[in-house]
Amino acid sequence: MTSKQGATHGLLFVLSAPSGTGKDTVIRRLKEQGLPIHISVSVTTRAPRPGEINGVHYHFISREEYHHMLANNELLEHAEVHGNWYGVPRRPVREWLAAGEDVLLKIDVQGAATVRQKVPEAIFIFLAPQSIDELSRRLSARRSETQEDRARRLADAAYELEQQQWYDYRVVNRQGHLDEAVEKVKAIIIAEHCRVQPRHIEI
């Protein structure tokens, strides 16, 4: 009997949410509360939105760099969304997990589905908006996008919401109750570390 509980390796969490559901805000709060978890920063070929910081929100790379990584099997998963390419660099995730540290992948449902096939023992969390109407309102408030972008995101969101059924956990980010959503995601991470049967995560 030791004071270390459950897994001796780090755990891999996957957080997905339709655009505009507030996953970046939830993740920022988790980090502010000192939760010991690495946030995997994805690569993308899309242009940064105003306010997005390279290396924080994404690693913004060229299509050439992206295809180089892909060809060298350096991406844990990759997917095309809204005409742009996204991918999760494999090496840092593998190194953190091997060091016994948790990792959170912030990826869309397509990417999550791929990770699930490759790493079924990962823990999948879907952050859901309170309603489609609420999501529409949040997207309209995002001035960095065109009307067309917003309409496309909303259509995609409907598809993404259908996919939540295969996730392990669902957390609703209710309007005005951000702290509640953050607490729930945090609770899921803490609870998973209390599992008697450790998850064998290999990537």
Place this chain on the structure above:
Amino acid sequence: MTSKQGATHGLLFVLSAPSGTGKDTVIRRLKEQGLPIHISVSVTTRAPRPGEINGVHYHFISREEYHHMLANNELLEHAEVHGNWYGVPRRPVREWLAAGEDVLLKIDVQGAATVRQKVPEAIFIFLAPQSIDELSRRLSARRSETQEDRARRLADAAYELEQQQWYDYRVVNRQGHLDEAVEKVKAIIIAEHCRVQPRHIEI
């Protein structure tokens, strides 16, 4: 999509711990923090220890009353421990769950094993002492018991610790870190409500 997450029925949690591990203290803290969960009070034929309140720690009943409940199938589970009989009244548990409210059963590993056979979808949490030495120290500080009682409890604890392997979750109640143990049990309860696949609990 609604704001109600996961299960529409209440969830059934089972908390076990070797004597002296501090489960009553953990449960009291959970209630003090306003966690909306009913604590099922077991019946027992043993004599109350000093400080124990009838209807709070246990319903202290006679052997005649006990056998009457048993004969009428009014006990969800029952077991003999240290020469005394214990049981969980079925009706309040069933009614709370049907009303969509959570219930926590505070029972020993024998009783938990029975509940697991009858209600496999219940969630089993083992509260573990930091070490056998620490447990021995706590039991020695409990003045209400004889030396013989303590020795017997310690021997039983070794057996009980072996049983934790089949529990869903294990939380170590580290000396001086009660808040940590309380937070973990609370996290497990919150996380279980976020499961996408609801548990079908029938008792």
